Amino acid sequence: MSSxxxxxxxxxxxxxxxLLLAVSVLIFVGxxxxxxxxxxxxxGQSATPQALANLREELGLNDPAYVRYFRWxxxxxxxxxxxxLSSGQDIATSIGGRLWNTLFLAFWAAIVSVPLAVILGLxxxxxxxxxxxxxxSGLALxxxxxxxxxxxxxxxxFFAVKWQIFPGISTVYDGMPFLDRMQAIAxxxxxxxxVVLAHMMRMTRAxxxxxxQSPYIETAELKGLRPFDIIRKHAFPNAIAxxxxxxxxxxxxxxxxxxxxxxxxxxxxxxxxxxxxVSKRDVPVVQAVGLIFAAVYIGLNIxxxxxxxxxxxxxxxxx
Amino acid sequence: xxDELNYLSxxxxxxxxxxxxxxxxxxxxxxxxxxxxxxLTGAVRxxxxxxxxxxxxxxxxxxSTNSLDPALFMTQVPFSFGKMWGEMIVELSPEGALEYxxxxxxxxxxxxxxxxxxxxDGIEFHNGKTVTAEDVAATLxxxxxxxxxxxxxxxxxxxxxxxxxxxxxxxxxxxxNADLPYLLSDYHIIVQPNxxxxxxxxxxxxxxxxxxxxxxxxxxxxxxxxxxxxxxxxGFADQVEIIVINDATxxxxxxxxxxxxxINRVEPKIVDLIKRVPGVTIRNHxxxxxxxxxxxxxxxxxxxxxxxxxxxxAIDREEMLDKILRGYGSIxxxxxxxxSYPLFPDDIEQRTYDPDKAKFHYQKSGHDxxxxxxxxxxxxxxxxxxxxxxxxxxxxxxxxxxxKREPGDGYWSEVWNKQPxxxxxxxxxxxxxxxxxxxxxxxxxxxxxxxxRPDFDKLVLAARAELDENKRKQMYRDMAxxxxxxxxxxxxxxxxxxxxxxxxxxxWIDDPHQEVMNGYALAKCWLSA
Numbered sequence: 001m002s003s004x005x006x007x008x009x010x011x012x013x014x015x016x017x018x019l020l021l022a023v024s025v026l027i028f029v030g031x032x033x034x035x036x037x038x039x040x041x042x043x044g045q046s047a048t049p050q051a052l053a054n055l056r057e058e059l060g061l062n063d064p065a066y067v068r069y070f071r072w073x074x075x076x077x078x079x080x081x082x083x084x085l086s087s088g089q090d091i092a093t094s095i096g097g098r099l100w101n102t103l104f105l106a107f108w109a110a111i112v113s114v115p116l117a118v119i120l121g122l123x124x125x126x127x128x129x130x131x132x133x134x135x136x137s138g139l140a141l142x143x144x145x146x147x148x149x150x151x152x153x154x155x156x157x158f159f160a161v162k163w164q165i166f167p168g169i170s171t172v173y174d175g176m177p178f179l180d181r182m183q184a185i186a187x188x189x190x191x192x193x194x195v196v197l198a199h200m201m202r203m204t205r206a207x208x209x210x211x212x213q214s215p216y217i218e219t220a221e222l223k224g225l226r227p228f229d230i231i232r233k234h235a236f237p238n239a240i241a242x243x244x245x246x247x248x249x250x251x252x253x254x255x256x257x258x259x260x261x262x263x264x265x266x267x268x269x270x271x272x273x274x275x276x277x278v279s280k281r282d283v284p285v286v287q288a289v290g291l292i293f294a295a296v297y298i299g300l301n302i303x304x305x306x307x308x309x310x311x312x313x314x315x316x317x318x319x
Numbered sequence: 320x321x322d323e324l325n326y327l328s329x330x331x332x333x334x335x336x337x338x339x340x341x342x343x344x345x346x347x348x349x350x351x352x353x354x355x356x357x358x359l360t361g362a363v364r365x366x367x368x369x370x371x372x373x374x375x376x377x378x379x380x381x382x383s384t385n386s387l388d389p390a391l392f393m394t395q396v397p398f399s400f401g402k403m404w405g406e407m408i409v410e411l412s413p414e415g416a417l418e419y420x421x422x423x424x425x426x427x428x429x430x431x432x433x434x435x436x437x438x439x440d441g442i443e444f445h446n447g448k449t450v451t452a453e454d455v456a457a458t459l460x461x462x463x464x465x466x467x468x469x470x471x472x473x474x475x476x477x478x479x480x481x482x483x484x485x486x487x488x489x490x491x492x493x494x495x496n497a498d499l500p501y502l503l504s505d506y507h508i509i510v511q512p513n514x515x516x517x518x519x520x521x522x523x524x525x526x527x528x529x530x531x532x533x534x535x536x537x538x539x540x541x542x543x544x545x546x547x548x549x550x551x552x553x554g555f556a557d558q559v560e561i562i563v564i565n566d567a568t569x570x571x572x573x574x575x576x577x578x579x580x581x582i583n584r585v586e587p588k589i590v591d592l593i594k595r596v597p598g599v600t601i602r603n604h605x606x607x608x609x610x611x612x613x614x615x616x617x618x619x620x621x622x623x624x625x626x627x628x629x630x631x632x633a634i635d636r637e638e639m640l641d642k643i644l645r646g647y648g649s650i651x652x653x654x655x656x657x658x659s660y661p662l663f664p665d666d667i668e669q670r671t672y673d674p675d676k677a678k679f680h681y682q683k684s685g686h687d688x689x690x691x692x693x694x695x696x697x698x699x700x701x702x703x704x705x706x707x708x709x710x711x712x713x714x715x716x717x718x719x720x721x722x723k724r725e726p727g728d729g730y731w732s733e734v735w736n737k738q739p740x741x742x743x744x745x746x747x748x749x750x751x752x753x754x755x756x757x758x759x760x761x762x763x764x765x766x767x768x769x770x771x772r773p774d775f776d777k778l779v780l781a782a783r784a785e786l787d788e789n790k791r792k793q794m795y796r797d798m799a800x801x802x803x804x805x806x807x808x809x810x811x812x813x814x815x816x817x818x819x820x821x822x823x824x825x826x827w828i829d830d831p832h833q834e835v836m837n838g839y840a841l842a843k844c845w846l847s848a
Contacts, residue, residue: 266564
């Protein structure tokens, strides 16, 4: 591989790391602005001033904010995410299981939704402006227009309550048999699929249609290729960059944007974990989760960028 | 006819006839549904509990931040799970009497200052150790330590010394307190080996279930403890599981889908819909919890008793109960006590909605301009609606309320107990003394109405030391009148606990102290075959 590309990629990654650092500062500042503190939230209504003072002392909340930030940053750089202020558990351990759950759900939702979206997009192009195209676009847009909690409740109502095919709550745990686990995540994965499908499908359709205006497509038509072969062999490879972009964006959503779906299906993933700790003002956990979310988001975007570079000969072979 | 009914009810108890069919057959025989139900409950009890199976509850009130340390319990899930694995010194029976558990007897000196707890023989911890007086003493020491973060610290710090000797624990109090045995039933005070001083969150006690799974915010599971000391009273299911379901819709769906057998907090607005689902039984019952609007008696304009009285008269309790709680509650009388408490003064006149009188007091107070009421949906379910309803009702008395909706996050640290007029709730306590000492005496940290009355404080102390029930009852009546007529509390209604159970759940007993049978639903219920 030529060196300009390596340099370009190295630049992207360095930029990503810098961005992460900025994000961590933002998250820290954000949690400081919120009213109340962790001692108050741990003790809640039953907090006496004496108990509050004891707890603040114990948790080291009396140090200035920047001291706490750098102490935390030092820990992270040496691979130590610290312990949760509210429960005293090791953050890395408790996040581990949650992150795995979130990735598991996102993975299966992606396995279903990405190929489905791309194939539907291709079909829509093949039969563009016809009945099939309108049907696909209409259904996909409808499912995206519905708020995800509504889709979730509809799925629960029919599949869990009325027909009792799938469980309405998706509690998963360590050591759960694989098939049980798949059955448990069926409904949330379906809800997520419906939420992200239209965006990817419409972008695929638009990107390919864009390419379809090019002269070389006309040539392909003139030499008598079948319409679907034209799309598959000539249009699709040239539309990959925007498609990868939107796919990555949606993958990122599947990991960092699933809080609502997790709540509806009671799925023990990162979203619920984050929300619990935000309301407890548990800064180290919020920062750790925020950092992971940011890293996923930035990482996937870097991948999309690199894919776009690699897919584009002009970027691959600069003059 | 009654022979046939008895026969049918026995069939249900044996699981050979469904409850629904039974009720249908009973009404065909011309029996009222209420009577048929009573008959059925009796038959099921007589048939005795069924052992085995896994009993599951879907409960709101668990977070991933929950700890197994009983001192830190706050919300419903740790509370209920604590009753699975924990064993108490004493407990309140569903009838409100004291039920002796690890203590088999509690006696006091005539001045109610020195108390002796006799520890029962032959109770075993999950780790195989025997429960001793030293363990009980260490538990009490941990919860009364100033440095501890125990939710029970408020009243435990009234204990001056704790001594274990032989099979007895001797407590000496700073002030006399006739209610001490009731205070020991606080759900935080779970007896742990060496009081949990070595490992507060080890999750070891002597309850009917051993902890098998503990995933905070997700699920908690227990399996039956083989050496439980009261196997005929609790621990019928082989396994119990609590699944944390904070979303109300998901909770009802899980019950309907049969994934859980018990849920808590059914919203009043959907109770009538849930009722119609086959197999589901709504379990609603009164408790000491209440929803309130609180005014600081020491902050203008609420430092004027005429203004406070005007606001108390300007709220239509009946309409509130009807529209906000859909009737699942009872109206309040501006003092925080109802029939759930022993020695409840039941002869106090009910305050009613009277816009004219309210207008009179309002004008007398000389106040002019809008009054700011802060509210939020976390204050109590329907608090925002209730505030708006209050606004309309008060407007008829010429009082302008301005409503400010505060964010739920931070409400308890920034608004409640800080701002002079806001919506809030109280879960209630087990005795009147506890309720008044927690929130109405001048020195209380959570005196959220800033009710500073030396004469009231004196009454509380006197009643605490009084062992004559009649005299005590009169004192509690005087206290109630003081809070009702001069306090800063507007108490439109007491709420009910609304739980629900699925098909085949037997052994349910309404318990007025807390929801899901005071936390014991999974330990005391069983699944009929």
